[in-house]
């Protein structure tokens with residue numbers, strides 16, 4: 001049995017506050033792979049210091065890409081087997097766009113907008129007693145700001161960051177078009193990735209220009 005380590009199911013509107021966790025949960029569900037969800041309070045417990053991570057009968061792995069490679073090799077899970085080589089390349093490019101930029105624009109919208117950041121504090125740190133909680137939340141905000149800065153997106157203005165995010169949403173909508181899934185009638189890993197990222201933008205009651213942009217696209221809303 002796979003033990004899937006996730007955040008706590010603490011953010012109404014999404015199965016998990018992390019798009020990466022939702023991506024992996026979705027792949028496991030689509031592939032019919034049984035697993036047990038283990039909610040952890042600290043991503044540092046994972047082998048890469050991030051969530052999700054899995055424990056597959058003693059094999060502990062972090063990073064959704066590496067986990068999917070493992071699932072393919074050890075359990076024959078391959079949601080992309082119906083894709084052509086060009087579609088696989090397009091899927092790769094789409095996923096990296098969603099994970100390496102739209103994800104970070106979402107991080108910005110959650111942590112760097114003062115009104116939203118206090119929502120994050122309530123969600124993630126509600127159980128921590130004062131005054132430690134004040135210290136922990138200040139540290140978390142500094143860590144997020146530093147992560148955005150080192151990624152590079154955090155060096156841009158608010159308008160620039162959202163313009164980048166909106167262009168990713170537009171590109172995704174163009175690729176989807178009127179199709180049921182990104183590559184036609186059957187779902188693939190790119191759909192699991194898109195679902196994870198989009199549901200974390202539109203599901204929770206956290207306003208942002210990203211949420212407005214997705215909400216304004218009926219095809220994306222129907223897809224999510």
Ligand SMILES: N[C@@H](CCC(=O)N[C@@H](CS)C(=O)NCC(=O)O)C(=O)O
Nearest residue numbers: 018019020043050051052063064065
């Ligand atoms: N490339 C990783 C990304 C995972 C990731 O960024 N997880 C975030 C949550 S969305 C995390 O655990 N962040 C905690 C941290 O950086 O301390 C994957 O595909 O799993």
